[in-house]
Amino acid sequence: xxxxxxxxxxxxxxxxxxxxxxxxxxxxxxxxxxxxxxxxxxxxxxxxxxxxxxxxxxxxxxxxxxxxxxxxxxxxxxxxxxxxxxxxxxxxxxxxxxxxxxxxxxxxxxxxxx
Amino acid sequence: xxxxxxxxxxxxxxxxxxxxxxxxxxxxxxxxxxxxxxxxxxxxxxxxxxxxxxxxxxxxxxxxxxxxxxxxxxxxxxxxxxxxxxxxxxxxxxxxxxxxxxxxxxxxxx
Numbered sequence: 001x002x003x004x005x006x007x008x009x010x011x012x013x014x015x016x017x018x019x020x021x022x023x024x025x026x027x028x029x030x031x032x033x034x035x036x037x038x039x040x041x042x043x044x045x046x047x048x049x050x051x052x053x054x055x056x057x058x059x060x061x062x063x064x065x066x067x068x069x070x071x072x073x074x075x076x077x078x079x080x081x082x083x084x085x086x087x088x089x090x091x092x093x094x095x096x097x098x099x100x101x102x103x104x105x106x107x108x109x110x111x112x113x114x
Numbered sequence: 115x116x117x118x119x120x121x122x123x124x125x126x127x128x129x130x131x132x133x134x135x136x137x138x139x140x141x142x143x144x145x146x147x148x149x150x151x152x153x154x155x156x157x158x159x160x161x162x163x164x165x166x167x168x169x170x171x172x173x174x175x176x177x178x179x180x181x182x183x184x185x186x187x188x189x190x191x192x193x194x195x196x197x198x199x200x201x202x203x204x205x206x207x208x209x210x211x212x213x214x215x216x217x218x219x220x221x222x223x224x
Contacts, residue, residue, distance in 0.1 A: 003157070042118070042200050042214030043158070056209035091158065100210040101146070105158040 002026065004106035006092050012112045018080040021109045025073070025094030031055075033103060034067055034077050035091040043091055049075060050097065079111075087113045116141050118201050118215035126221045127191050135186040135218050137175075137201030146204040147177055147184040150214070153197045161186075161199070171195070191222045 005024040013019050025032050035043035047057040051072040069075040089110050093103040117140040149161040162170045164177040175186045201215040
């Protein structure tokens with residue numbers, strides 16, 4: 001079974017630039033999550049989708065972050081403009097609908113903002 | 115506020131020694147607690163959940179509601195246990211979502 005795919009794996013940008021991350025969940029997984037993991041901290045949920053609808057985006061900094069899952073499969077997370085404090089690993093995870101307990105994580109995208 | 119605390123950033127033990135990774139939580143209501151593990155160059159993955167009361171790779175964890183703890187234990191550490199371990203709880207008020215601790219790096223020395 002193919003796992004959660006993410007790209008790019010690494011990204012270096014300067015502050016005030018824009019960046020986008022892509023995630024392809026496990027086939028059949030209706031629920032998709034984006035997490036931010038800052039160095040030395042645990043993952044923090046940014047946004048959760050159920051199919052193409054947003055379930056929870058309470059911790060998403062909406063002034064600069066946006067995410068979409070238009071067809072209920074792939075998802076993109078965008079940061080515009082980036083700040084130094086956005087340097088982190090961005091993890092995508094997916095799960096079967098209603099099975100929040102069992103999330104499958106992607107390899108993550110390591111973002112460095114200079 | 116809901117919170118998961120892992121007081122140790124790094125824990126080093128010798129091979130064959132017992133291991134205990136500490137986790138304390140703050141949560142109003144009945145928590146659901148989990149341990150996740152990330153081996154070097156691998157993805158974050160679920161290790162065990164308290165409701166299953168199972169032993170995975172020799173690890174066990176018991177929920178102690180009186181002490182609000184969910185420590186991860188293994189009687190005899192192996193070198194392949196070296197990894198980053200995260201304790202997490204499911205926040206069940208409103209949207210179900212994970213709240214993770216800051217993680218403990220376990221190093222098992224030969």
